[in-house]
Amino acid sequence: MQVSIACTEQNLRSRSSEDRLCGPRPGPGGGNGGPGSGGHGNPPGSGGSGPKARVALIPRPPVPAGALRESTGRGTGMKYRNLGKSGLRVSCLGLGTWVTFGSQISDETAEDVLTVAYEHGVNLFDTTEIYAAGNALRLQASPRPCHCHSTSLHVPCPCRAETERGLSRKHIIEGLRGSLERLQLGYVDIVFASRSDPNSPMEEIVRAMTYVINQGLALYWGTSRWSAMEIMEAYSMARQxxxxxxxxxxxxxxxxxxxxxxxxxxxxxxxxxxxxxxWSPLAYSLITSKYDGRVPDACRATIKGYQWLKDKMQSEDGKKQQARITDLLPIAHQLGCTVGQLAIAWCLRSEGVSSVLLGVSSAEQLMEHLGALQVLSQLTPQIVMEIDALLGNKSHSKK
Incomplete structure (x- = not known):
């Protein structure tokens, strides 16, 4: 089981505004933590309104059929989309800190990456407790008022006992509260649950997620690596x-x-x-032209614990994929971009995709990946057909 948490701009703004969705932070007079407090509590509510009143304020406006509603950030060029058909706006490129804030880079580099992300309009950040996720919130008092942070609780860690895993009500609620305390946040905007334990009843999962929203610990919830059948089951359970x-x-x-x-x-x-x-639009950095049939020394596959990635790169399938990447180079050159930028833009073109999480190890790498926004506008149907023809793996309806 995995529980991920996403936090929007409201977690990072001053808590004096009256339009917050969660209830008051516990304490005398319902005080709240401002940007200079080093932490963030729940925003003030409206005169002691209970959990039901908070849920009623979560907007889910109807969205016309078709593509996601999209707008462009002024001065940054970043595009913003609705998260599904909810009213939450997220940058179409987010920062996945699974790699960025891992132990392989310094705190200073992590802060440089965050600074570049903020300055270029990124407002969605995904962190995880087992990869030094605390670094992701060190700049949460930044003057930009539109940050979205997310974090992941990897409960199915191999070092944990069987009784400490799963999507039980106990693990969802205690895991979320523990993460909020670690991140010094009063609430988060999205909590994701990874369906890796079939022993957790669907009704219990949906009820637990509803509970954390009713309690003001989260505003939305989502799934992670669920099958379409499981997602439909959760949706039907919620409606029932x-x-x-x-x-x-x-x-x-x-x-x-x-x-x-x-x-x-x-x-x-x-x-x-x-x-x-x-996430992982570059397939754990496999989709790049830098390997050229070998594994360079300065590569993620050489990091301790990534032997599986090195084996995958050197496997027969890995070599075939590298050959396909080489075939894509002429298209990338035609568009004036790298293969990585082309791959990220390709992910962004998919219908229903609200955001693509990037994994980077330096500010320079993040700058390069952000260039995919310019490539997206150049992906005409003709170019997409050329890519499909080179890859030879286009999905077809079973009907």
Whole structure:
């Protein structure tokens, strides 16, 4: 089981505004933590309103059929989309700190990456407790008022006992509260749950997620690496018992893994409004032209614990994929971009994708990946057809 947490701009603004969605922070007079306090409490509520009143304020406006509503950030060029068919706006490129804030880079580099991300309009950050996620919130008092942070609680860690894993009500609630305390936040905007334990009943999961929202610990919840059938089951369960359904799915699509994002997620988006936040658009950095048939010394595959990635790169399938990447170089040169930028833009074009999470190890690498925004506008249907022809793995409906 994995629980991920996403926090929007309201976690980082001053808590004096009256339009907050969660209840008051415990304490005398309902005080709250401002930007200079080093932490953030719950925003003030409206005169002691209870949990039900808070849930009623969470907007889910109807969205016309078709592409996600999109706008461009002034001065940054960043594009913003609705998270599924909810009213939450997120940058179409987010920062996944699974790599960025891992132990392999320094705190100073992590802060440099965050600074570049803020300055270029990124407002969605995904962190995780087992990869030094605390670094991701060190700049939470930044003057930019539009930051979205997220964090992941990897409960199915191999070092944990069987009784400490799963999506039980106990683990969801205690895991979320523990993460909020560690991150010094009063609430988060999205909490994601990874469906890796079939022993957790679906009704218990949906009720637990509804509970944390009712308690003001989160505003939305989503799924992570769930099948379309499981997502539909959760949605039906929520409607049957008047609970809160998920709004998005975390998935791992890239040029060599396409079926879910092309065939399943768009259908979920149109039927029940579930969008997607995708990660690893470069397939753990496999989609790059820098390898050239070998594994360079300065590569993630050489990091301790990433032997599986090195083995994958050197496998028969890995070599075939590298050959396909080489075939894409002429298209990348035609568009004036790198293969990595082309791959990220390709992920962004998928229907229903709200944001693509980037994994970087330096500010320079982040700057390069952000250049995919300019490539996105150049991906005409003709170029997409050329990419499909070179890859030879286009998803087709089973109907």
């Amino acid at each position: 018992f008047n609970l809160i359904p998920p709004v998005c799915e975390q998935a791992e699509p890239h040029l060599f893994q396409r079926e879910k994002v092309e065939m399943q997620l768009p259908e979920l988006y149109h039927k029940i409004g579930v969008g997607s936040v995708t």
